[in-house]
Amino acid sequence: MAGRARWVFGIWLIALVALGAAAPSVFSSLAGAGWQANGSESVQVRELAEEHFGGNSSAAVQVVVHSDAAPLDDPAVQRVLDDATALLTADPRFGEVIAPQPGMSISPDGHTGILIAGADASSDDMVKAVDDVKDELTALSGDGVEVYPTGASALWSDFNKANHDAMIQAEMMSWPVTLAIMVLAFGSLVAAGLPLLLTMAGLIASAGGLVLLNSVTPISVWAMNFAMMFALALGIDYALFIVARFRDALRRTGDPRAAVAETMDTAGKAVVLSGLTVLVSLSAVLLVPAPAVRTMAVGIMLAVTFVLAATLTLLPAVLGTLGSKVNAGSLPYAKRQQHRSPRFAAWGALLDRHPWPFAIGSLLVLVALSVPVLGLKVAMPSIQVVPADAPVRQGYELVQSAMGVGAPGMLQIVTPAAAAEASATVAAATEGIAAVTPPVPAGDGSGLVMLQAIPTVDPSDEAMGSILTQLRSDLPEQALVGGAPAENLDLQQALNDYLPLIIGVILILGFVLLLVALQAPLIAVLGTGVSLLSTGAAFGVAKLIFQDGHGAELLGFTPQGFLNGWGPVFFFAMIFAIAMDYTVFLLSTAKEHYERTGDPKIAHIDGLAHSGRVILAAAAVMVAVFFTFALSDPLPPKEMGIILGVAVLLDAVLVRLVLLPTLLRLTGHAAWWSPAWLRRVLPRISFSHG
Structure with a gap:
């Protein structure tokens, strides 16, 4: 090396110029997700949700809209929801946009709702999609209305x-x-x-x-x-x-x-x-x-x-x-x-x-x-690993205060339609489950339905593991349980x-x-x-x-x-x-x-x-x-x-x-x-x- 120093310097200079040209984009280019166990039941549920349920998977983006003074059906709040929907619909990485639904994604007092933007891209691309739109979404806040993107993609x-x-x-x-x-x-x-x-x-x-x-x-x-x-x-x-x-x-x-x-x-x-x-x-x-x-x-x-x-x-x-x-x-x-x-x-x-x-x-x-x-x-x-002023944490805590401590960590159950009623009955009777949403059929004629089970504990609570194990043990064999807490x-x-x-x-x-x-x-x-x-x-x-x-x-x-x-x-x-x-x-x-x-x-x-x-x-x-x-x-x-x-x-x-x-x-x-x-x-x- 010492005897051929000019060759060494030349080769390194070429390599550093070539690789250095790509280096500045390293943080914007690399993937933001990937925290999953490939082949696990929860990843299977995510894939099924993205294929058959408009992307309403753990990678979907949940936009929390809240007003202390006005209910969700107030015209001012509805305008914010419409603007958020238009923003999300314009990006092809988002799948079906689901408005807040009573009994599922609207709080009992009617002042907090969750707009769900399905994932129509990989989990890594969904994180980048949130990177691109979260500032515009939070900018919709004003006049007493708060807007926070949350969910797993927003968290990452x-x-x-x-x-x-x-x-x-x-x-x-x-x-x-x-x-x-x-x-x-x-x-x-x-x-x-x-x-x-x-x-x-x-x-x-x-x-x-x-x-x-x-x-x-x-x-x-x-x-x-x-x-x-x-x-x-x-x-x-x-x-x-x-x-x-x-x-x-x-x-x-x-x-x-x-x-x-x-x-x-x-x-x-x-x-x-x-x-x-x-x-x-x-x-x-x-x-x-x-x-x-x-x-x-x-x-x-x-x-x-x-x-x-x-x-x-x-x-x-x-x-x-x-x-x-x-x-x-x-x-x-x-x-x-x-x-x-x-x-x-x-x-x-x-x-x-x-x-x-x-x-x-x-x-x-x-x-x-x-x-x-x-x-x-x-x-x-x-959620404590992100700063207290991060939009994802503010939205997360707002959902907890309005809908219950386990609401940000809903478990998703995907099952054939024939086992939907039995799955809903078992899930509702499981200790640690506060409520189960009505079955939502897939829109593509696959014969699958999705239920969401709301836990009684925070998603990071140690008891969540026991709840998930019990659910998987008791549900019909065809039923699969996923969701962000299950993936973790x-x-x-x-x-x-x-x-x-x-x-x-x-x-x-x-x-x-x-x-x-x-x-x-x-x-x-x-x-x-x-x-x-x-x-x-x-x-x-x-x-x-x-x-x-x-x-x-x-x-x-x-x-x-x-x-x-x-x-x-x-x-x-x-x-x-x-x-x-x-x-x-x-x-x-x-x-x-x-x-x-x-x-x-x-x-x-x-x-x-x-x-x-x-x-x-x-x-x-x-x-x-x-x-x-x-x-x-x-x-x-x-x-x-x-x-x-x-x-x-x-x-x-x-x-x-x-x-x-x-x-x-x-x-x-x-x-x-x-x-x-x-x-x-x-x-x-x-x-x-x-």
């Missing part, structure tokens, strides 16, 4: 906007903090800027790549949000490791190309292994049959792939071109800085002298923090069902990668095990904060009493990937010294001395990036930022800088031992140079 529209705004704000806040940490870590303005340039290249490429991929298959807008965060965090991680090693090699050799070669032969291998570990961990999430969850993983994997490619091609070309200029703009203390940190060497020696107290102490803290996981509850997010519950069930499989796949693949790279079964088991321990501790802290509400007032949120449903599956993969990232940095450095000396003491002390500062700096950057999300108003990015930030903090401080080095000390030569038959089977990988 407001939810995605709030999260996007929070993500951008957090990213903008994290960049200056990140640059400051980089300058402190490197002591050089040029060296500190390289990780950020690398990250920018990865971000532009992944944004454009996601837009192009979205033209083939819908990609969730959340994919870019997570990709931005991971590209920044991992791009800086990898660049730190490479640049630190390059500066050390350059100081010794004085030859930029030789220094690049040595760097990529040692630290470069560790970066490849780390990137593969991250990709493997996230690939397990693709098993979940939920488009939004899958494509979030795809977004991060795409960002990691581009960042990894830039680290292995663009960065060495830049370093070879810069040579000693990489130290330009150095601060005074940087001239005294060594790659082998005397402070971390002293810390390693302390752990070597007293391994048991430190090992037991760190282990006790991690286990204690992991214990709360046993009481962790998960559920799909409630079916998705949650799918996430719960796939969680053990995903954890197993991630642990096995993580172990195999470490085994191949380190050629030592014991240290591969220990490296995988301690990563699992730090992941458990992070979820324990998450339970205390987001479920139990400890620190909620300080962090500025109202606890829902549970962790958002995608958390265990998605955050487990992300946390484990990050934890293994640091594991690779530490163990690959330790193995390099063990290969060179054959002395396990030198291996764990020098491994810490050469990688400790990089791990600490990389962790500081990640914690800063993640914790900026804790300042956002919407709960999901706050939840994500705190969980990931705590995970990195615990992992870097307690695991990589305390527990894992002490385990290396206690296991000695056994940590690096490998049976002869295994060495013959595995490909030969060495982390030492020359």
Whole structure:
């Protein structure tokens, strides 16, 4: 790469121009829905509703019209309803527009009605349709009449906007903090800027790549949000490791190309292994049959792939071109800085002298923090995750106050006409159902009818799961139950069902990668095990904060009493990937010294001395990036930022800088031992140079 720098720069320039042209449209192009369990009963009901009932499915848009002073039949309110109907009818993405119906979508006092605009497009396109018309709909409010679009499509529209705004704000806040940490870590303005340039290249490429991929298959807008965060965090991680090693090699050799070669032969291998570990961990999430969850993983994997490619091609070309200029703009203390940190060497020696107290102490803290996981509850997010002034939430709460707490979460029952009466009788007799609307026949002669069952509880109430289960159990066999609450519950069930499989796949693949790279079964088991321990501790802290509400007032949120449903599956993969990232940095450095000396003491002390500062700096950057999300108003990015930030903090401080080095000390030569038959089977990988 260093010898062909012009070719590398040219190819990257072409790629960034091509992908960068598509990148600006990333947030407007990507899909806004996809939170469903493909193949579930609730998705079948949505498809039937869209095919046979004018699009009156969970993706339909509900426009709430309310007046304190006038009933719905007042001419002024009727004009607003007519204007809303005309607006919705003009957009081909909306299907049949159903006026408010007595006994179904008009409140008992006659002052609140729901205009239903059917879905005549995919759920993703319905979210975009709401994006386009919600301002015009809310602008119809006036003269004592209030208009609010609500329903699942409107929820995701407001939810995605709030999260996007929070993500951008957090990213903008994290960049200056990140640059400051980089300058402190490197002591050089040029060296500190390289990780950020690398990250920018990865971000532009992944944004454009996601837009192009979205033209083939819908990609969730959340994919870019997570990709931005991971590209920044991992791009800086990898660049730190490479640049630190390059500066050390350059100081010794004085030859930029030789220094690049040595760097990529040692630290470069560790970066490849780390990137593969991250990709493997996230690939397990693709098993979940939920488009939004899958494509979030795809977004991060795409960002990691581009960042990894830039680290292995663009960065060495830049370093070879810069040579000693990489130290330009150095601060005074940087001239005294060594790659082998005397402070971390002293810390390693302390752990070597007293391994048991430190090992037991760190282990006790991690286990204690992991214990709360046993009481962790998960559920799909409630309406509280969108800001209180969001139109969807105002409409939702207005429907609840006018029509009952369960009115925004009607369950849809689709059944053959012959079973309609029996279905209505069973649904009305089901505990937790307040009322059942009259059967509405399909207008296409299919012989199907739809009933709506109004629950007695809020759609996010824990009791909703029992109500849905009872309904499905008691209704005639031909009857199917769906609706927005059912879709959430079916998705949650799918996430719960796939969680053990995903954890197993991630642990096995993580172990195999470490085994191949380190050629030592014991240290591969220990490296995988301690990563699992730090992941458990992070979820324990998450339970205390987001479920139990400890620190909620300080962090500025109202606890829902549970962790958002995608958390265990998605955050487990992300946390484990990050934890293994640091594991690779530490163990690959330790193995390099063990290969060179054959002395396990030198291996764990020098491994810490050469990688400790990089791990600490990389962790500081990640914690800063993640914790900026804790300042956002919407709960999901706050939840994500705190969980990931705590995970990195615990992992870097307690695991990589305390527990894992002490385990290396206690296991000695056994940590690096490998049976002869295994060495013959595995490909030969060495982390030492020359």
